[in-house]
Amino acid sequence: MHEPGDIDAIKALHCADCARSDSAALDLAPVDHMPIPTEALTGFPDGVPGMSRLDRRRFLRNGFVGFASVYAASKIPWVKAFEAAVAEGAVPNSKLVMVFLNGGNDGGNTFVPFEQAQYDAYAALRPTIKRAQGGTGPGGSTVMPGTAGRLAFANVLTANGTLGGLDTLWGPTGDFNDPASTLALFPATDYPNPNFSHFTSRDWWFAGALQQSTTGWLGRWLDMYGSNVNPLQAVSIGSNVSKMIRAAKAPVSSVPETLGGFGFNVGGAPVNTEVGSLVGAVAGNASTARSRAVYGQTVQVAQQLGGVTHTPGANYPANSSLSRRLQLAATLLSANLGTRIVTIDWGSFDTHGNQVAGQDPQLTVLAQALSAFQADLAGRGIDQQVTTVVFSEFGRRAGENLSFGTDHGAGGPLMVSGTKVRGGLGGAPAPMTSSGLVRGNLAVTTDFRTVYASLINEWLGGDAAAVLPGGTFTLTREDGAPSLFRP
């Protein structure tokens, strides 16, 4: 059908139903156009709280003196918003980092079935790409404590045979009562009747609803419970604003993974105050209003970040954008900026072909980066304040394909980690035996919305029922733990 060595043809065929997928690691993949409503990111309401003397001092310290002496600061909207954001001060100590693995991460080769019947079925389905049972080197798998021998870590092994990081988060027991058990695993998470399109699935995960939406689930949470003046309350690092945090009203932001010199400058010299003088005029139409609002927010964010020194944590995997993004996340979360939510979009997990070569190195980086992040947060004394969720838009087919990869499937692994997280087996492993498969796909054992509901009700605060449409969602854990979080 194709000429030998026709790389493009092979690439295209591997991605048969996902030519509509991206390969860029930007989460900008709409089915329908999902414009951010005009009022989103506006964030300049009238009558924002006045600022105290202390806040004004802090405000001026951040480098406004020259500007403020020219314009009456209180008349400039972004200044008002900045003052109000600073005045808001401390926020509740529950922060959320969402790490999206782009492309559909394969769970079977991340957490390998260990029970003999299940492992045999797995090995038969994946004669080429299967991981060995046991063993300490790459290609092997190590049984996970506390799963009653049902699952084994794979692909977390480093070259010298030491486990790469997920095991340290999981802890020695995997028992939800053990404080050292800080990783909750939901091995087959998705939504009912999964759709195997990248962008439909992504949009639904991001929307927190099984339908298109102009707002993300966290955006709606921000609209209800967040700040109306602080764009740094929710930050996408390393991409444009994630659909997860698209809000109707609440201001949100995006920053590059390298923070240096964030803001407007000409020939290296900052001109934030000059640009900031252009955002206050009242606009007569939505597009102009939007432009001025976003420019104002950029100035505001630049000023808020101006006082922040980025101190990258240690022991992250080298040369990885995931490391850089998590390092910056740790700095922002510890900088008293009012940041509640960080989104990170990373990787290229659409492994239709030669999966082992594509997935293994990324899982190694992921595992090490997550454990370094946890240590980084602990070093800053904020590990009790941060929960990290790792997810992907779907899992992959149970069996391998003819290209030594796996096609789009159902039920990908979702992980929740953090000092306050009750670790352990949150969801049931999906059976790999033929009777347990659903037309070649894993059975979905966790509806992602039940995890979202716990994150809202138990962690961020607020009423999940008001944020997530489509019913009431209650998480029931496989290991019998009463909740996702420790009291």
Added chain:
Amino acid sequence: MATTLKARTHGAALRAPARRRRRIRKPPLTYADKRMTTQMVDRLWWRAGFGPSEADRKAWTGKRVGALVDWMLTTGPTLIGQPPVNNGVALAPTANDTDLVLEWLDRMVRSDNPLPERLTFFWHDHFGNSRNVVSSQMIFNQISLLRSFSTLGANATSDVRSLMQAITVDPSMLRFLTGEANVKGRPNENYARELMELFCLGVTDAQGQPNYGEDDVKELARALSGWQVNNTNPAAPFSYFTQSRWDPGVKTFLGQSGAFNATQAVDVVLSHPNHAPYLMRKLWNEFVQTPPDPGTLADLVNTYNRRGRRLRPVLRKILTHRSLFESIAEPNMIKSPIVYTAGAMRAMGMFVVNGNPRSRLQVMGQDPYFPPDVSGWEYGPAWLDTNTSISRFRLIADFTGSQPVDQTDIPGETPQQAFDRAYAATGGGWLSPDNRARILDYAARTPGGTLSQRRTRQRVLRSLMLGGPDGQVM
């Protein structure tokens, strides 16, 4: 078939009732005969192109809207000005992805008539093929194909039926949406689905009723089988049909049955009643911010169907429509990154000399030839966030420091003179009165005693004008 019917009714006697109908329906006002203010000239050059040059403004102010639109619909284009290079080396578009992007950007910057490139980009966004999946030669050839359908001066009868027929068996498309894997007995539904969902019909009609079902996708895929791509010579990929790979059986979809082949299948899809409204709405939204009112949409649909699905008659209606000139004193549409970038280069007299504009386009979220997925880019407010605003500003700030932008130093320059010079150097684009005053105020309070201070002042003034918030709308 609908086309035959149309040919038969193409007579004066049968046109009369249509005219009567139109009178009763009271079609929206056209601005075709209105003489243009400079603001109106600017509006048309931004919406139908990439912004005006000072010469364009001079040439068209005072002329009628219809005259400019007709010129755009019938002319050239001719590339004028300095040919593109990448750091001194001639571009090699199919050898280097940056050159590929620059080659197209150059056409946008240097076309005397910008509409063909603007339309070509519309179709690129519509079909969403990405260089990530197909070879550079394939996608380069596809864009050339789209360009030939968009160059209405040379191809006056360019029509959507011919375009859809051609794109259906285009090598890039066959590869991108895996049509080449669509074989009798092993149908691949990828292209069939998108042909209906994205290219021709939409999932649902305006009332929310589905335009097609899963069985229609399956049956349509059978009709489209049999096509392959030969890429033996990567410099000349081509598609071909193999009879034995085609499913010759009777297929039933969208209410029609027959032993359809690809050509006939496209005709069946295009005869769906939601095709014309779907495409007319999308074409309108490319140029006008406010969605078409029902009467305008009906008029466009009628024109499109009666005039053989040709592009020129409907484009003339859209581009001369009064809605194109709505909110004339305060532009109400956000420039897409490509329009913004090409527009800034035209306004500043820049030509393609290096890959810098492409780097900026990537951060702005619109790397030509690399749409995020088959549905194309997301337009509108999502273009702007705290990240992209910085890269938009930086594009201009970088330009202000480079040749051939005017770097003259005028020691005794007053603030007003400095402002005026910066304004002229950035093409005299729209600035609200309020922000004009703010920028002038910057000029007034910024010292200009030294050469370096004056240089900085000029660069900042220009950056604020074109790269600031008011420079993002058209």
